[in-house]
Amino acid sequence: MPHDIQTAGRVAPPEATRLETSRPAIDSPGLDTRPPSSGATRPAGAGSDLPAGSMPFPELVEREASSSPDEAELRELAAGLDRLQTDETRRESRWRRFWSGVLPPVILIVVLLVVWQVYTVVARPRPDLYPGPVEVFTAIGAAWESGRLQLAVTTSLERGVIGFLIAVAIGTPIGLALAEVGWLRRAFGPFVSGLQVLPSVAWVPAAIIWFGLSDATVYFVILMGAVPSIINGLISGVNQVPPQLRRVGRVLGANRSQLATLVVLPAALPGYVGGLKQGWAFSWRSLMAAEIIATGGSIGFGLGALLDQGRQLADLSAVFVAILVILFVGILVELAIFAPIERALLRRRGLLQEGTR
Amino acid sequence: MSRQTVIRIDGLGKRFGERAPLVLDDVTLHVEEGEFVCLLGASGCGKSTLLNLIAGLDRPSTGTIEVPADGAAVMFQESALMPWLSARRNVELALKLRGVPRAERRAKALELLDVVNLADAAEKRPHELSGGMRQRVALARALAQDRKVLLMDEPFAALDAITRDLLHEELERVWRETGRTIVFVTHNVREAARLGERVVLLSSRPGRVAGEWRLDASGPRRIESPEVSAVSIEITERLRKEIARNAA
Numbered sequence: 001m002p003h004d005i006q007t008a009g010r011v012a013p014p015e016a017t018r019l020e021t022s023r024p025a026i027d028s029p030g031l032d033t034r035p036p037s038s039g040a041t042r043p044a045g046a047g048s049d050l051p052a053g054s055m056p057f058p059e060l061v062e063r064e065a066s067s068s069p070d071e072a073e074l075r076e077l078a079a080g081l082d083r084l085q086t087d088e089t090r091r092e093s094r095w096r097r098f099w100s101g102v103l104p105p106v107i108l109i110v111v112l113l114v115v116w117q118v119y120t121v122v123a124r125p126r127p128d129l130y131p132g133p134v135e136v137f138t139a140i141g142a143a144w145e146s147g148r149l150q151l152a153v154t155t156s157l158e159r160g161v162i163g164f165l166i167a168v169a170i171g172t173p174i175g176l177a178l179a180e181v182g183w184l185r186r187a188f189g190p191f192v193s194g195l196q197v198l199p200s201v202a203w204v205p206a207a208i209i210w211f212g213l214s215d216a217t218v219y220f221v222i223l224m225g226a227v228p229s230i231i232n233g234l235i236s237g238v239n240q241v242p243p244q245l246r247r248v249g250r251v252l253g254a255n256r257s258q259l260a261t262l263v264v265l266p267a268a269l270p271g272y273v274g275g276l277k278q279g280w281a282f283s284w285r286s287l288m289a290a291e292i293i294a295t296g297g298s299i300g301f302g303l304g305a306l307l308d309q310g311r312q313l314a315d316l317s318a319v320f321v322a323i324l325v326i327l328f329v330g331i332l333v334e335l336a337i338f339a340p341i342e343r344a345l346l347r348r349r350g351l352l353q354e355g356t357r
Numbered sequence: 358m359s360r361q362t363v364i365r366i367d368g369l370g371k372r373f374g375e376r377a378p379l380v381l382d383d384v385t386l387h388v389e390e391g392e393f394v395c396l397l398g399a400s401g402c403g404k405s406t407l408l409n410l411i412a413g414l415d416r417p418s419t420g421t422i423e424v425p426a427d428g429a430a431v432m433f434q435e436s437a438l439m440p441w442l443s444a445r446r447n448v449e450l451a452l453k454l455r456g457v458p459r460a461e462r463r464a465k466a467l468e469l470l471d472v473v474n475l476a477d478a479a480e481k482r483p484h485e486l487s488g489g490m491r492q493r494v495a496l497a498r499a500l501a502q503d504r505k506v507l508l509m510d511e512p513f514a515a516l517d518a519i520t521r522d523l524l525h526e527e528l529e530r531v532w533r534e535t536g537r538t539i540v541f542v543t544h545n546v547r548e549a550a551r552l553g554e555r556v557v558l559l560s561s562r563p564g565r566v567a568g569e570w571r572l573d574a575s576g577p578r579r580i581e582s583p584e585v586s587a588v589s590i591e592i593t594e595r596l597r598k599e600i601a602r603n604a605a
Contacts, residue, residue: 070577074526078474081523085487244437251412251431252454252502262450266441349440350484 131317136324139317148306153325156287156302159215163222164283168276171227175234175275179268180260185235192228200225200282201289214298218290225286226279233275237268270345277338284330303329363505363538364388364411369420371406380406382563383420388540390505393532395553396542397592399600403564404542408508411540429506429540430499434514436491438483444470444494445479451501469497472531489520493527500535509541513548522580525551529578546596550588551580558592560599568595 113133119125120132127135143149178185178192203224207217241264249263265272291304299305303326310318346352364387371381380403388394398404409415413428438447448466457465470479473493483491492512499507513521529552532539543549549556553572560567570588578585 071530074523074530075474078523078527079477081520082475082478082487082490085489085520086485242437244433244435245439248433248437249454252451252498253428254454258454262454263439266439269441345441348482350482 128314128316131320135317136320139315139321140324143306143318143321148301149321149325151301152303152306152322153329155300156291156304157329159218159302160222160280160284160287163219163287164226164280166219167223167226167230167279167283170223171230171275171279172234172272174227175231175272176238176260176265178231179235179238180264189235192231195224196228196232198224199289200286201293204290204293207290208294212298213294213296215300217294218287218299221286221290222283225282229282230275230279233278234268234272237271237275238264240271241267270342270349270351273338273342273345277334277342280333280338281330284326284333288326360389360391362387363390363425364540365421365423366411367421369407369410369417369422371403371410371415371418379563381410381417382565384559384564384566386557386566388506388538390538391536393539393541393552393554395549395556396540396559397544397546397549397556397596398559398564399544399561399596402559402561404544404559405510407559407564408510408540408542411506412508425505427504429508430502430504432492432495432499432507432509432512434511436483436488436495438491438494438498440483443480443482444475444486444490444497447483447494448498448501451498455502466497466501469500470494472500472534473497473527487520488516489524492516492524496528496531500531500537505538507537507539509539511543512541514543514545521548525580528552546592547580547585547589550585550592551578551582556588556592558595558599561603567599568592 117133120127120130120134131139140149178188200221203221204217207220211217211220245263245267246259249259254262287302288304288307291299291302292308295305295308303322307319307322307326310316310322343352366384366386369381369384369386370379372379384407386394396404396407406415408431410417410422411424411429412431413424438444439450442450445463445466448469449462452462452465453459467476467479470476473496475490475493475497478486478490478494483494486494495512513524516524525548528539531537541549541552550570550572556570556572557566558568558570559565570592572584572588
């Protein structure tokens with residue numbers, strides 16, 4: 001040992017008594033009149049959540065009795081600095097947020113409808129080729145009264161949702177496996193990306209030959225559309241997990257499956273939800289394509305069929321009705337389901353800037 | 358001195374690959390139970406390599422290393438808290454992975470957060486906490502691992518000076534309260550002199566033990582204390598010599 005300096009000229013006490021005698025003796029003559037319980041020296045409120053009587057860490061509790069005025073001072077200092085360094089986060093009121101989110105698109109839609117109506121009134125285009133808003137709304141009313149609209153929406157929505165849920169159940173484990181196992185990913189990654197690029201409508205002819213005009217055809221096409229998106233979303237979510245979180249997980253003693261379920265999966269959740277959102281979009285699109293092409297047989301009457309019926313009757317108002325309803329359902333699912341989930345996720349992680357969404 | 362040796366490193370050498378240059382060369386270091394050792398060195402001294410070896414994340418090329426069988430708790434420069442969990446749940450995660458039954462986790466986590474003076478912030482998420490508070494949560498999480506040895510890899514390097522100063526005091530207090538053995542890696546001479554009972558200076562390329570200083574940790578110390586300054590000056594001089602050697 002080249003250097004050995006006792007800076008204060010004092011010899012460190014032997015091990016057994018080190019902790020007890022090492023309290024600063026200079027400035028704390030009040031050390032002997034220490035409070036009976038450490039709780040008394042804490043600032044009000046601190047530690048009040050602790051259940052009385054539980055002592056899971058005996059070695060800590062025991063030594064806490066050595067709380068000195070020094071420690072109270074340190075606590076106060078820390079509390080002051082903490083207060084200085086954290087901002088109170090102010091949240092916009094729910095009501096205000098609702099209006100700031102809903103009002104702009106509503107105003108836009110109203111403006112578009114007015115422009116459309118003014119155009120039909122002023123330019124007087126052929127009503128069978130360019131129906132105005134009034135004709136379309138009348139057609140909506142007619143479709144509603146005949147019950148076809150409700151039937152089509154419920155049939156398609158039910159299929160879309162069931163197909164999407166099956167796609168989630170299939171895509172999630174595959175995505176996790178591809179994300180975590182290197183050679184699987186190298187083997188199947190390009191294949192999955194390719195499937196995502198391939199329009200799932202391309203599967204309709206094959207599906208009809210395999211499954212006939214049945215619901216199986218529709219579900220098959222939905223799955224081919226949605227599963228690759230969900231897999232890729234999960235993979236990119238896992239890719240974005242900061243490596244230090246994995247390292248901490250391992251240091252904390254997580255085994256492989258614990259690391260996946262307690263660290264990687266929750267950390268990848270924003271990317272995963274992004275993938276689910278895209279997966280839903282692909283489900284809905286694929287469903288519409290399948291319903292337009294494959295009609296009849298045991299396939300029920302969905303929105304795609306409604307659209308196709310409008311085409312066959314050369315009833316452009318009915319076609320517009322179907323398009324608007326398909327669009328509306330898509331927007332509704334996005335706004336009512338995915339947007340709140342994404343928002344909550346991002347807010348929990350401090351990734352959401354208030355007022356930007 | 359009858360303290361038990363918990364980390365015993367003898368003639369340790371480490372190189373990454375057969376032909377690669379030595380990162381650590383003939384490092385001998387014994388750390389006793391409850392000791393606070395600061396490893397100090399410039400860039401390239403293999404501090405992090407040494408920590409990884411002590412943590413059991415890597416194996417030595419030559420020499421021997423004996424560490425507690427259950428491994429060591431580790432704290433990093435970045436707090437690396439799970440951003441989706443509250444402070445309390447972050448600590449609970451460590452307890453869960455240690456195998457603490459669910460019913461006890463909450464109370465233990467709150468108790469540990471109280472040790473680092475963060476009982477009030479238990480339900481806050483990491484993004485709502487300041488950098489210093491996050492490091493304290495990380496410290497509570499490291500304590501939750503309940504290992505004898507706590508390895509700290511430049512844990513306060515990214516903090517501002519005022520916060521760092523306060524955290525030095527907090528860490529010293531936690532060390533006294535819990536009796537942990539702490540190996541603290543830093544490139545800040547004053548920090549090492551402020552905190553350690555022993556400061557071990559590592560030379561760079563390859564990392565060797567270039568000097569050792571023992572300090573009296575029994576009394577109150579501040580980063581401004583004259584003793585700390587005196588030792589800092591001496592260590593700095595030695596450190597500069599070691600760095601200058603690399604210019605040749």
